[in-house]
Amino acid sequence: MKKTIFITGASRGFGKIWAEAFLKQGYQVAATARDINSLNDLASQYGDAVLPIQLDVNDRPADFAAVKKAAEHFGSIDVLINNAGYGLFGTIEETSEQEARAQIETNVFGLLWITQAVLPVMRKQRHGHIIQVSSVLGVATLPILGVYNASKFAVEGLTETLAAEVKDFGIKLTLVEPNGFATDWAGASALQTQQMEEYAPVRAAFQAGLTDDAFGIPEATVDAILKLVDTANPPSRLFLGKVALPWVKQVYANRLATWEEWNDVAVAAHGK
Structure with a gap:
């Protein structure tokens, strides 16, 4: 079945790699980017199979217009991939109000607006698959x-x-x-806060943990994403990479141990 896929943040990184992989498989792709020129190569190579759309996901009316355009152009949207987002590097104390608001605006509200825009389309179709690109850092944390x-x-x-x-x-x-993957997520796509000297040891420890083996090869994710889109019963969660699961298992073991240790206090707080 030829599916129609709507993917945000398709200018580079995972978004560009996955959009091209879908097109190679014969899917129709509505690909969005802030700079629509970054999609010229896909448009040139794949013609009518790709619909490039200039979009800043922070613009809610534009999000709804983009989804409407794609649905009318292709007749349906079978899969939404909310991929647009960026990383903000800096400690909590170093982060300005503007930096914090901008991070949440794009990574949370941008994703929410696109999701809200596609839901009426998928409800009318009575089918659809929404893929939210989260992170292992949505389950465990790093300083x-x-x-x-x-x-x-x-x-x-x-x-x-x-x-x-x-x-x-x-x-x-x-x-x-x-x-972690070797995209430019931590490079050109990232933003950095104004650093405070007091946190230099924390930054040094963070950098020391960024070994080459910790970062996967972005192109190696293609088969996993194609399988995810093709399956009739997709999982609610899917790690990408070999680092995530061992780390998260340890994090959750520690959390469970703490909850168990304090369970008597917790139960007493119920009051009856």
Whole structure:
């Protein structure tokens, strides 16, 4: 079946790699980017199979217009991939109000607006698959990425809730949770706060943990994403990479141990 896929943040990184992989498989792709010129190569190579759309996901009316344009152009939207987002590097104390608001605006509200825009289309179709690109940092955390961590934790909560709300409409949701990959997410796409000297040791420890083996190869994710889009019963969550699961298992073991240790206090607080 030739599916129609709407993907945000398709100018580079995962978005560009996945958009091209879908096109190679014969899918129709509505690809959005802030700079529509970044999609010229896809348009030139794949012609009518791709619909490039200039879009800043922070613009809610533009999000609804973009989804409407894609649905009218292709006749349906079978899969939404909310991929647009960026990383903000800096400790909590270093982060300015503007930096924090901008991070949440794009990573949470941008994703929310696109999701809201596509839901009427998928409800009318009585089918659809919404793939939210979260992160392993939406399940566990690292220092220096506090507001980014918070944005992905928010995406996790929104998506879990939405899955319960729309399942009777035939709409399925998947959280994709990559560990680190060698895209430019931590490079040209990232923003940095103004650093405070007091946090130099924290930054040094963070950098020391960024070994080459910790970062996956972006192109290696293609088969996983194609399988996810093709499956009739997609998982609610999918890690990408070999680092995520061992790390999260340890994080959750520690959390469970703490909850168990304090369970008597917790139960007493119930009051009856």
